[in-house]
Amino acid sequence: MDSHESRELIKRVVAEVLVAPPESVHDDTALVGELGAESIDFLDLVFRLEQSIGVRIPIERWDQYVRAHVTDRDGIDRITPAFVQAFVSEIVQAEEAEGGARGRMG
Amino acid sequence: MKHRERVVVTGMGVVAPTGVGVARFAASLRAGRSGIGPITAFDPGGLDCRIAAEVPPDAVDVTRWVRPPKAAKTMSRAALFAVAAAGMARTQAGLGEDDHDPERLGVALGIGGMGATDPDLVHVQAEAVIDATRRSDGGRVDGPAITRAYRARTNPVNVLRGLPNLAAAHVAIQNEARGPSASIATACSAGTQAIGAGLRMIQNGEADLVLAGGADATVNPVSVLGFDLLGTLSHRNREPERASRPFDRDRDGFVIGEGSAVVLLERESHARARRANPLVVIAGFGTTCDAWRITDERPDAAGAVGAIRRCLEEAGAGPRDVGYVNAHGTGTRMNDAIETMAMKGAFGTLARKIPLSSTKSMIGHLLAAAGAVELVATIIAIRENFLPPTTNLERADPECDLDYVPNVARMASVDAALSQSFGFGGQNACLLVSRW
Numbered sequence: 294m295d296s297h298e299s300r301e302l303i304k305r306v307v308a309e310v311l312v313a314p315p316e317s318v319h320d321d322t323a324l325v326g327e328l329g330a331e332s333i334d335f336l337d338l339v340f341r342l343e344q345s346i347g348v349r350i351p352i353e354r355w356d357q358y359v360r361a362h363v364t365d366r367d368g369i370d371r372i373t374p375a376f377v378q379a380f381v382s383e384i385v386q387a388e389e390a391e392g393g394a395r396g397r398m399g
Numbered sequence: 400m401k402h403r404e405r406v407v408v409t410g411m412g413v414v415a416p417t418g419v420g421v422a423r424f425a426a427s428l429r430a431g432r433s434g435i436g437p438i439t440a441f442d443p444g445g446l447d448c449r450i451a452a453e454v455p456p457d458a459v460d461v462t463r464w465v466r467p468p469k470a471a472k473t474m475s476r477a478a479l480f481a482v483a484a485a486g487m488a489r490t491q492a493g494l495g496e497d498d499h500d501p502e503r504l505g506v507a508l509g510i511g512g513m514g515a516t517d518p519d520l521v522h523v524q525a526e527a528v529i530d531a532t533r534r535s536d537g538g539r540v541d542g543p544a545i546t547r548a549y550r551a552r553t554n555p556v557n558v559l560r561g562l563p564n565l566a567a568a569h570v571a572i573q574n575e576a577r578g579p580s581a582s583i584a585t586a587c588s589a590g591t592q593a594i595g596a597g598l599r600m601i602q603n604g605e606a607d608l609v610l611a612g613g614a615d616a617t618v619n620p621v622s623v624l625g626f627d628l629l630g631t632l633s634h635r636n637r638e639p640e641r642a643s644r645p646f647d648r649d650r651d652g653f654v655i656g657e658g659s660a661v662v663l664l665e666r667e668s669h670a671r672a673r674r675a676n677p678l679v680v681i682a683g684f685g686t687t688c689d690a691w692r693i694t695d696e697r698p699d700a701a702g703a704v705g706a707i708r709r710c711l712e713e714a715g716a717g718p719r720d721v722g723y724v725n726a727h728g729t730g731t732r733m734n735d736a737i738e739t740m741a742m743k744g745a746f747g748t749l750a751r752k753i754p755l756s757s758t759k760s761m762i763g764h765l766l767a768a769a770g771a772v773e774l775v776a777t778i779i780a781i782r783e784n785f786l787p788p789t790t791n792l793e794r795a796d797p798e799c800d801l802d803y804v805p806n807v808a809r810m811a812s813v814d815a816a817l818s819q820s821f822g823f824g825g826q827n828a829c830l831l832v833s834r835w
Contacts, residue, residue: 312469329467336555337472349551 304374310338323370348388406601407677409670410663412487413775414480415762416452416656425779428787429808433640433761435654440618448632450639451618452656452763459483473559476616478566480659485570485610492663498673505578505606507597508567509589509613511767523552566614578606586822589613591770595684597664607669612661613771644791645728645757646735646799653729656763660771679778682833685709689825696737703741706827714831718746722813723786725777727821728757729764736798756804760790770820777818777832786811
């Protein structure tokens with residue numbers, strides 16, 4: 294999946310999770326401030342990302358990522374589809390590195 | 400009569416198998432129309448009971464009653480019905496945003512235990528077992544593999560839908576009801592008891608208004624099988640509309656129904672101050688427990704009689720004041736005989752003169768929602784001057800020898816009527832409604 298495809302996929306999943314019209318979800322749309330996301334929606338989002346990219350994502354990985362990047366109260370609006378995409382690519386890279394390491398050991 | 404301020408109903412909402420909205424529901428009660436048919440929610444092959452009273456798909460307009468739309472994700476079917484019914488009650492009551500204190504608006508809902516079985520989770524569990532068994536050696540059942548397969552398939556949102564108090568929470572969120580919230584799980588008497596609990600909140604000064612009612616939606620394989628294993632369901636699959644036949648000699652159990660009703664209870668002075676139109680007065684509530692057997696009623700009907708007496712006593716009413724009784728009337732052999740005995744115990748020789756009908760003959764048994772939907776039917780009887788019939792009453796049972804308003808609705812002007820419910824576990828509950 295190239296980065297354009299992955300960006301479109303994430304916007305589609307975000308729209309599904311927040312039951313928002315797809316055309317209202319852009320790369321920089323604030324999930325909390327503009328689309329009304331609450332904590333259960335992030336659990337739903339992580340579950341659906343797992344299903345669509347086929348990689349297991351423990352919820353604490355998301356929580357750690359958010360804590361590392363959102364350090365002040367206003368920063369909550371930094372959580373956008375682009376932010377989610379950066380998180381997903383970190384997960385996917387980690388998964389590939391682990392798979393590669395396993396391959397070398399084998 | 401106790402010197403307490405009266406509590407009135409200023410709005411009603413109903414989601415029933417025979418009609419969504421009070422007007423449609425009332426029209427089908429008057430016509431004696433059945434809402435029972437073959438189960439469509441899932442393939443009931445393999446079950447002995449394959450009929451139910453379902454709310455038609457898309458009968459509830461989610462976009463009208465749920466804000467924002469994503470809130471529906473964490474609503475069970477029962478919660479969605481409750482939210483819609485509460486929205487209708489509020490609309491009829493003309494309750495605005497600035498005419499009440501949100502902290503004085505409460506919620507009391509009867510909720511079902513078996514309804515917590517979310518259909519999505521049932522499927523996920525089944526798939527997980529199949530998948531884990533297929534992967535393991537020789538079809539051996541591997542517990543941890545099942546758990547892992549379940550983990551990979553389960554959306555946390557679906558887990559949340561199974562929380563029993565979420566229906567009340569959603570009703571509170573949708574209506575900014577920041578006062579007390581109660582979720583009552585007393586099986587088939589839950590709807591009646593929740594409205595009684597709402598009445599008490601107002602009488603005790605904890606609230607000025609309460610959205611009170613019940614909701615249940617259990618037309619799923621686990622619940623239908625469960626009630627059938629308990630021997631309570633009708634197997635008259637070939638004639639669904641004739642399957643629910645309370646007080647008839649050939650009755651063979653109840654038919655599961657789904658739906659919700661919510662009424663807006665309001666302190667009379669509060670209703671007057673905001674110029675609302677009271678529909679009826681909730682004149683009394685009585686409740687007892689048999690403390691006897693889990694599924695058997697006391698053979699002398701003493702628990703049910705006690706609930707009726709307490710209810711009349713609170714209202715300062717005597718047997719002569721009751722013009723109609725909406726029966727629990729499930730259509731099981733035991734309920735209908737014991738309920739008939741309870742009427743005689745509570746009303747003596749007058750029992751034969753007081754019409755007693757079971758609307759479950761048409762709408763099925765809505766379990767935790769039953770008492771609430773039946774209270775709405777009782778209010779309709781008073782306000783529209785007709786008694787809903789007990790349909791399918793074709794052959795008299797010597798144990799059931801009262802006036803059950805057989806088969807056709809009857810014109811009648813009634814000033815006070817009782818709605819009664821009896822649940823597994825022995826809970827008995829009655830509400831007395833009187834003309835405003």
